[in-house]
Amino acid sequence: MPRRRRTRLVLIFLLPELALILSFVLVPIIGTFIISFKTSHGYGVGNYYSVITERSPDRALVIPENIIKAQPPPWGALVHNIIWVAIHVPVVVFLGLTLAYLLRDVVGSSIVKSIMFLGMVIPMVVGGLLIRFMFDSDLGVIPVFLRELGIKSLAHTWTNYPQTALIALILGSVWLWTGFSLTVYAAALESLPKSYIEAARVDGASDFQIFFKVVFPLVKHATIIVVVMTMLWDLKIFDIVFVSTRGGPGGATNVMALVMYNYFARALDYGKSAATAVILALISLIPGIWFIRRVVRPSAEKR
Amino acid sequence: MRRRGKKRLVKYLVINIVVWALAILWILPFLGIFMVSMRPFSEVIVKGWWHIIGHYTLKNYLDAWSNPSSPLKVGFKNSFIVTVPATIIPLFIAALAAYVFARFSFPLRTMLFIMLLVIMAMPQQMTVVPLFFMLNKIGLYDKLEGLILIHSAWGLAWITFFLKNFFDTLPREIEEAARVDGASDAHIFFRIVLPMSLPAIASVAAIQFTWVWSDFFYALVFLVSPQNYVATLQVATMKGQYYVDWGLLAAGSILTMSVPLILYALLQKYYVRGMVGWTVKG
Numbered sequence: 043m044p045r046r047r048r049t050r051l052v053l054i055f056l057l058p059e060l061a062l063i064l065s066f067v068l069v070p071i072i073g074t075f076i077i078s079f080k081t082s083h084g085y086g087v088g089n090y091y092s093v094i095t096e097r098s099p100d101r102a103l104v105i106p107e108n109i110i111k112a113q114p115p116p117w118g119a120l121v122h123n124i125i126w127v128a129i130h131v132p133v134v135v136f137l138g139l140t141l142a143y144l145l146r147d148v149v150g151s152s153i154v155k156s157i158m159f160l161g162m163v164i165p166m167v168v169g170g171l172l173i174r175f176m177f178d179s180d181l182g183v184i185p186v187f188l189r190e191l192g193i194k195s196l197a198h199t200w201t202n203y204p205q206t207a208l209i210a211l212i213l214g215s216v217w218l219w220t221g222f223s224l225t226v227y228a229a230a231l232e233s234l235p236k237s238y239i240e241a242a243r244v245d246g247a248s249d250f251q252i253f254f255k256v257v258f259p260l261v262k263h264a265t266i267i268v269v270v271m272t273m274l275w276d277l278k279i280f281d282i283v284f285v286s287t288r289g290g291p292g293g294a295t296n297v298m299a300l301v302m303y304n305y306f307a308r309a310l311d312y313g314k315s316a317a318t319a320v321i322l323a324l325i326s327l328i329p330g331i332w333f334i335r336r337v338v339r340p341s342a343e344k345r
Numbered sequence: 346m347r348r349r350g351k352k353r354l355v356k357y358l359v360i361n362i363v364v365w366a367l368a369i370l371w372i373l374p375f376l377g378i379f380m381v382s383m384r385p386f387s388e389v390i391v392k393g394w395w396h397i398i399g400h401y402t403l404k405n406y407l408d409a410w411s412n413p414s415s416p417l418k419v420g421f422k423n424s425f426i427v428t429v430p431a432t433i434i435p436l437f438i439a440a441l442a443a444y445v446f447a448r449f450s451f452p453l454r455t456m457l458f459i460m461l462l463v464i465m466a467m468p469q470q471m472t473v474v475p476l477f478f479m480l481n482k483i484g485l486y487d488k489l490e491g492l493i494l495i496h497s498a499w500g501l502a503w504i505t506f507f508l509k510n511f512f513d514t515l516p517r518e519i520e521e522a523a524r525v526d527g528a529s530d531a532h533i534f535f536r537i538v539l540p541m542s543l544p545a546i547a548s549v550a551a552i553q554f555t556w557v558w559s560d561f562f563y564a565l566v567f568l569v570s571p572q573n574y575v576a577t578l579q580v581a582t583m584k585g586q587y588y589v590d591w592g593l594l595a596a597g598s599i600l601t602m603s604v605p606l607i608l609y610a611l612l613q614k615y616y617v618r619g620m621v622g623w624t625v626k627g
Binding site for chain 2: 047048049051052054055056058059060062063065066067068069070071073074077141144145147148149150153154156157158159160162163164165166167168171172173174175176178180181182183186217220222225226229274277278280281284285299302303306307312315316318319320322323326327329330331333334
């Protein structure tokens with residue numbers, strides 16, 4: 043193709059995309075960065091300092107005041123995000139892979155897969171309402187079941203009590219997100235040669251050995267994807283918290299994105315809101331960039 | 346040999362029972378909310394939704410649909426007004442860009458591509474404060490048009506990435522042959538490349554539609570007047586801070602999720618391939 047014609051084509055095809063991304067994504071991202079350094083007396087790191095050292099339980103990221111006076115929760119929004127990742131990621135990886143592995147021998151496995159995948163399809167707002175519903179003292183399956191078992195102390199509405207609210211939301215997010223993990227692992231297992239597992243069985247390996255020593259290493263690529271995507275999802279989590287608890291009770295389920303929103307919409311403090319967004323973005327970029335370098339980069343270079 | 350066969354049968358049965366028990370547990374909240382939505386709340390709260398015998402009514406749905414404070418019929422209209430263009434616009438624009446990324450080399454190509462990847466890892470929160478001032482300035486704050494623009498721009502990064510990966514897998518010989526025959530670039534793209542890409546386009550459309558329909562955060566920060574609320578915003582406001590009318594809320598939830606669920610039922614294959622494929626293929 044002649045060089046001039048090619049240049050024209052590239053420009054025309056790229057222009058709308060670049061214009062839209064520049065004005066509504068890139069410039070705002072840079073703008074958030076700039077606003078985050080803007081304080082009432084010139085530019086500086088004041089917003090970051092006050093956001094990180096904030097003590098009020100509704101907004102604290104790391105050290106809510108109650109930590110000295112009384113037992114936590116809350117532990118602070120950033121810590122809640124980290125707890126979320128620490129529980130959610132391993133559970134989702136384990137549950138997804140185990141199910142994908144077992145499903146090969148299950149009657150109606152595609153129906154099971156479709157059921158599990160529902161959590162990926164519904165709006166997260168509805169997901170949050172359903173979590174609230176699941177843990178409702180009168181209507182929720184879990185408290186009612188626990189009451190039948192005689193465990194009265196946990197037969198309340200979980201999202202209304204600081205001790206159980208965060209764990210209820212995390213368990214709910216397992217319910218919503220396992221479908222993703224299961225589907226990724228099922229696709230990975232399908233592409234595995236059956237002979238690998240058969241060979242291990244012939245060699246006398248037990249089921250557990252096959253699962254942990256043969257299957258798990260073979261689906262490492264899928265595990266990386268599930269871990270990174272789940273981490274990103276957990277760090278950005280907002281909808282289900284907003285709609286089920288609004289970060290309460292007493293800040294016990296506060297998360298980074300909600301703190302950012304509260305500075306923005308309630309305190310109308312745009313500097314602090316932007317600073318919180320930057321902290322959230324920087325933390326999200328750790329798994330994000332690692333993933334890009336490791337998995338996606340080769341495809342970027344390919345042409 | 347016989348004993349081994351019996352052991353295998355037991356194992357098979359146990360696996361089936363455990364997995365299906367889990368699947369039932371997984372669908373239970375959906376079942377529960379459905380039962381609550383179909384019955385008077387006063388009855389459900391006393392007996393529990395798991396008692397199948399009782400009154401069935403569509404009153405909750407009617408109440409949610411034309412609720413005086415947040416009628417879902419308005420939310421549905423607004424959601425469609427936002428979601429349809431915010432699916433088509435980025436799909437078209439990103440397809441053009443993805444084609445160029447997949448077929449040509451040009452200055453800054455790798456840098457631009459990495460920019461798209463970094464945007465994909467960014468949280469929406471990172472754009473909100475400046476967009477708020479910007480939309481105010483151009484008169485699109487609290488307007489559905491503003492939300493359409495923002496969703497379109499936000500979707501571009503992942504759609505470009507997804508379609509570029511797909512275009513990479515298409516054979517180039519057909520395009521080159523057409524070019525030799527004197528076909529224009531527009532002709533090649535619209536008449537040859539896009540028709541071959543229909544499965545990928547279906548995946549993108551289904552997922553982008555679902556994401557925009559399901560979006561809550563952008564709608565929450567950029568829409569303030571109740572008459573502009575999209576469905577997700579309205580369902581969230583149906584839940585009072587202290588008292589929860591689960592009958593109304595259940596019906597509202599079911600209506601709101603029904604749109605992506607119907608889409609999923611129709612396009613399941615493209616859905617799963619899209620949501621999982623773009624991460625696996627990488």
